[in-house]
Amino acid sequence: xxxxxILDRLKTGNDxxxxxxxxxxxxDSARRTELVSGQAPYAIILSCADSRVVPELAFDTGLGxxxxxxVAGNVANSSSIASIEYAVAHCGSSVIVVxxxxxxxxxxxxxxxxxxxxxINHLLAHIAPAIDACGEGAAIAxxxxxxxxxxxxxxxxxxxxxxxxxxxxSVKIVPAYYNLDSGKVDFL
Amino acid sequence: MENLNVATTQTAETQAALTADMxxxxxxxxxxxxxxQQPIERDLSAQVEQTATGQYPFAAVLSCxxxxxxxxxxxxxxxxxxxxxxxxxxxxxxxxxxxxxxxxKLAGSKVIVVMGHTSCGAxxxxxxxxxxxxxxxxxxxxxxxxxxxxxxxxxARNSSNPRFVNEVAARNVELTIEKIKSESPVLNELxxxxxxxxxxxMYDVKSGKxxxx
Ligand SMILES: [Zn+2]
Ligand SMILES: [Zn+2]
Numbered sequence: 001x002x003x004x005x006i007l008d009r010l011k012t013g014n015d016x017x018x019x020x021x022x023x024x025x026x027x028d029s030a031r032r033t034e035l036v037s038g039q040a041p042y043a044i045i046l047s048c049a050d051s052r053v054v055p056e057l058a059f060d061t062g063l064g065x066x067x068x069x070x071v072a073g074n075v076a077n078s079s080s081i082a083s084i085e086y087a088v089a090h091c092g093s094s095v096i097v098v099x100x101x102x103x104x105x106x107x108x109x110x111x112x113x114x115x116x117x118x119x120i121n122h123l124l125a126h127i128a129p130a131i132d133a134c135g136e137g138a139a140i141a142x143x144x145x146x147x148x149x150x151x152x153x154x155x156x157x158x159x160x161x162x163x164x165x166x167x168x169x170s171v172k173i174v175p176a177y178y179n180l181d182s183g184k185v186d187f188l
Numbered sequence: 189m190e191n192l193n194v195a196t197t198q199t200a201e202t203q204a205a206l207t208a209d210m211x212x213x214x215x216x217x218x219x220x221x222x223x224x225q226q227p228i229e230r231d232l233s234a235q236v237e238q239t240a241t242g243q244y245p246f247a248a249v250l251s252c253x254x255x256x257x258x259x260x261x262x263x264x265x266x267x268x269x270x271x272x273x274x275x276x277x278x279x280x281x282x283x284x285x286x287x288x289x290x291x292x293k294l295a296g297s298k299v300i301v302v303m304g305h306t307s308c309g310a311x312x313x314x315x316x317x318x319x320x321x322x323x324x325x326x327x328x329x330x331x332x333x334x335x336x337x338x339x340x341x342x343x344a345r346n347s348s349n350p351r352f353v354n355e356v357a358a359r360n361v362e363l364t365i366e367k368i369k370s371e372s373p374v375l376n377e378l379x380x381x382x383x384x385x386x387x388x389x390m391y392d393v394k395s396g397k398x399x400x401x
Contacts (some may be wrong), residue, residue: 020233027261028225029396036307036394041255049287051245051271051295056258057232063261067253070274072287079284082326083253083276083310089320090309103241105290116286117374123286161321181240183233 003172006042006095013060014185026062035064044087047099048074053178058185067093073106074098075126076154085161094171096155100148101178107144145188148175195228197235198268203244203296208385211246211298218264219398227264235267245271248291251303252278252310256393271297277310278302279329280367289374292384299384302364304357305391311357312347333360358401361388
């Protein structure tokens, strides 16, 4: 599949999800058997750990179609970047979607500030650049979108495997926004 | 237990009524439905609407990014049921621990399931001591599991040996659980108080079955 075919596939899958007409394909034992020897997913989704944002449901994909990296606030750290490098370098995935979402609790907590303990503080620190870029009093939705864009930039600046693939035109990174109240994904 | 309507969207009330054991039971039942190809009919659009203003997940699952293991599909769950952290090789770092703390402390999940799987590419990479970009550092996180699995004399200690690979994946789950307890005082406290449970599991990519360990 070409990059634009993959993006179409994700968009039409999301249309089916929003219309509650999932095809539910590629989820049976025959598909598992097909995939026992290996996988060649066409896309990688970096999304939040939020229980309401489920990439495989939101894009109506079956087994073996998308790699999914999930961490609260869909941030890039050395491990999430390494996971994506693995997908790009070893499995030939060619679209990376950085998927933020409406009312993200991690972004909201980062904007609120305060001390949430070592691990959560570490996590929320990744979101600080988006908060700074949006300025004081910015809407959460704007910070979420900015965070998705900056994270997409981080993937480029912190990984030569990813940036080489993007510069060659074999991989595209797309920031996106998931609407919690409709299930719709807006590509930014 | 029989009365639990598993297709119902989780609310503050249903979540509060669940124990960690019940949460594990829900996951086991869901996986049995997946294996027997009898998923529950769900009105996902209704679930999207019902969860738009809040989430009350009953479980948090830490699993691999592998495309063959969509968590909600293999546990036959819907929107708002599972808080989900995924990283190649399902280990923990500060941000994943922060995500799991978020899941349990703030979002109220009752159980953390650390789920490895058979034929894991990240585990294979670690077994082969692969070196490439940021991957090198990531695979280092799995090395303690590689080092601690025994092999018979002459038995290969690399990805050519599926038994070794799958043992390392299971060992990695155990070590990750230990790490969660030792590196997250927040989660350890919830665990010690019996508010949450932390359990391990392995997913078989061939059978689709999740074995809790
Ligand atoms: Zn979020
Ligand atoms: Zn894996």
